[in-house]
Amino acid sequence: MNLLLQTTHSNLKAEIAVTGSKSETNRLLLLQALFPNVSLANTSNSDDSEVMQKALKGNEEIIDIHHAGTAMRFLTAYFAVQEGREVVLTGSARMHERPVKILVEALEQLGAKISYEKEVGYPPIRIRGQKITASKVTLAANVSSQYISALLLIAPKLENGLELVLEGEITSVPYIKMTLALLNDLDVKTSFEGNIIKVFPKQEVETKEMTVESDWSSASYFFSLAALSSQSSISLTSYKETSLQGDSALVDIYKKMGVETQFEGNKITLTKQKDFKFETINLELNNTPDIAQTIVVTCLGLGIGCHLTGLHTLKIKETDRLEALRIELTKLGANITVTNDSLTLIASNNINHNVKIATYNDHRMAMAFAPLALKVPIIIENAEVVSKSYPDFWEDMKKLGFIISETEV
Numbered sequence: 001m002n003l004l005l006q007t008t009h010s011n012l013k014a015e016i017a018v019t020g021s022k023s024e025t026n027r028l029l030l031l032q033a034l035f036p037n038v039s040l041a042n043t044s045n046s047d048d049s050e051v052m053q054k055a056l057k058g059n060e061e062i063i064d065i066h067h068a069g070t071a072m073r074f075l076t077a078y079f080a081v082q083e084g085r086e087v088v089l090t091g092s093a094r095m096h097e098r099p100v101k102i103l104v105e106a107l108e109q110l111g112a113k114i115s116y117e118k119e120v121g122y123p124p125i126r127i128r129g130q131k132i133t134a135s136k137v138t139l140a141a142n143v144s145s146q147y148i149s150a151l152l153l154i155a156p157k158l159e160n161g162l163e164l165v166l167e168g169e170i171t172s173v174p175y176i177k178m179t180l181a182l183l184n185d186l187d188v189k190t191s192f193e194g195n196i197i198k199v200f201p202k203q204e205v206e207t208k209e210m211t212v213e214s215d216w217s218s219a220s221y222f223f224s225l226a227a228l229s230s231q232s233s234i235s236l237t238s239y240k241e242t243s244l245q246g247d248s249a250l251v252d253i254y255k256k257m258g259v260e261t262q263f264e265g266n267k268i269t270l271t272k273q274k275d276f277k278f279e280t281i282n283l284e285l286n287n288t289p290d291i292a293q294t295i296v297v298t299c300l301g302l303g304i305g306c307h308l309t310g311l312h313t314l315k316i317k318e319t320d321r322l323e324a325l326r327i328e329l330t331k332l333g334a335n336i337t338v339t340n341d342s343l344t345l346i347a348s349n350n351i352n353h354n355v356k357i358a359t360y361n362d363h364r365m366a367m368a369f370a371p372l373a374l375k376v377p378i379i380i381e382n383a384e385v386v387s388k389s390y391p392d393f394w395e396d397m398k399k400l401g402f403i404i405s406e407t408e409v
């Protein structure tokens with residue numbers, strides 16, 4: 001499905017209930033499987049959370065998690081400790097290119113039995129669940145924080161808890177802190193000092209309802225819309241001023257792009273500042289990789305330049321996001337260069353009309369480019385990809401007055 005996005009005005013006003021954080025949901029679904037007296041509210045309706053839920057509830061031998069990176073990594077750890085159960089974890093063609101070796105080797109250090117069905121280091125993998133008593137493991141921390149979160153999530157149920165020694169520069173740190181914070185909410189004791197993380201054993205937890213905060217990565221598209229609007233009052237519900245999600249850094253980042261965020265109860269309201277003086281944006285995004293695409297597209301729409309660094313993990317996500325951005329932004333007329341871990345956009349006021357944006361099976365390519373419809377009519381190819389994290393995205397865009405129609409071209 002290709003969608004043509006257009007608008008007749010750029011004064012944006014609506015209240016939108018963004019779905020729950022997929023990162024929090026997928027952690028909590030796993031914790032709920034370990035501790036059944038935990039209940040959940042405001043969970044994500046994303047495909048990634050649905051496959052996670054299905055995998056944990058079902059009894060299949062072959063489990064297909066499609067494009068869901070967190071599900072792949074978290075379930076690898078989960079099934080490694082399900083004594084007597086044997087499963088094959090598989091996924092989409094792209095998932096077969098997303099590395100899991102660091103996690104598999106860490107689990108093997110602990111005594112897990114995992115083998116590769118096809119290429120060494122990549123899914124699909126066969127996991128034979130074991131009882132694990134070892135409690136110390138060393139692993140590289142510079143490729144994906146999801147390996148670390150996966151180990152931390154199963155740690156309280158290990159007889160002797162877990163000590164992780166992290167090697168190299170630690171990437172995507174807020175996601176590790178989110179995992180630890182959710183464990184702490186269940187009264188699991190943890191520590192994170194320097195490059196050592198400890199989780200202490202806990203076999204049972206008190207009955208508790210955990211409410212998932214709405215997804216900040218999904219909110220990024222509304223920050224971008226507010227920045228590119230002539231006027232805006234966009235309210236988003238179920239957000240907190242003190243968030244577990246690193247992407248809440250959007251509040252400070254978009255202040256530099258003329259968006260003011262007001263917190264009121266559990267709601268945020270995004271307003272466009274009048275007569276804002278824009279400057280080139282320089283950001284290090286190692287802590288917030290998922291909002292890089294949103295930010296660079298906003299900069300193009302605003303006609304300002306940016307230099308974004310700390311992006312090495314983008315190459316192994318749903319697609320090589322640096323390459324995808326280079327190709328699609330170039331189609332729009334942008335002057336962009338990328339390296340293995342950075343991106344530079346030169347300021348320009350020209351954006352080509354009616355460009356067809358390819359989305360590379362990446363939800364964030366579709367959603368990050370959508371706000372440009374405030375500047376030029378734009379076509380988003382395979383727009384259904386948004387369901388990986390935000391199935392209602394196009395409906396929510398319509399609430400802001402966008403005219404969205406299917407197109408054959």
Ligand SMILES: O=C(O)C1=C[C@@H](OP(=O)(O)O)[C@@H](O)[C@H](O)C1
Nearest residue numbers: 023070144145146172175289313
């Ligand atoms: O733990 C998580 O929920 C996530 C961690 C990040 O991945 P990396 O640690 O691989 O950068 C992020 O990009 C992903 O969308 C979700």
Ligand SMILES: C=C(OP(=O)(O)O)C(=O)O
Nearest residue numbers: 067068069070290317318
């Ligand atoms: C990278 C992402 O997800 P995952 O790694 O879980 O597939 C994302 O949602 O941007």
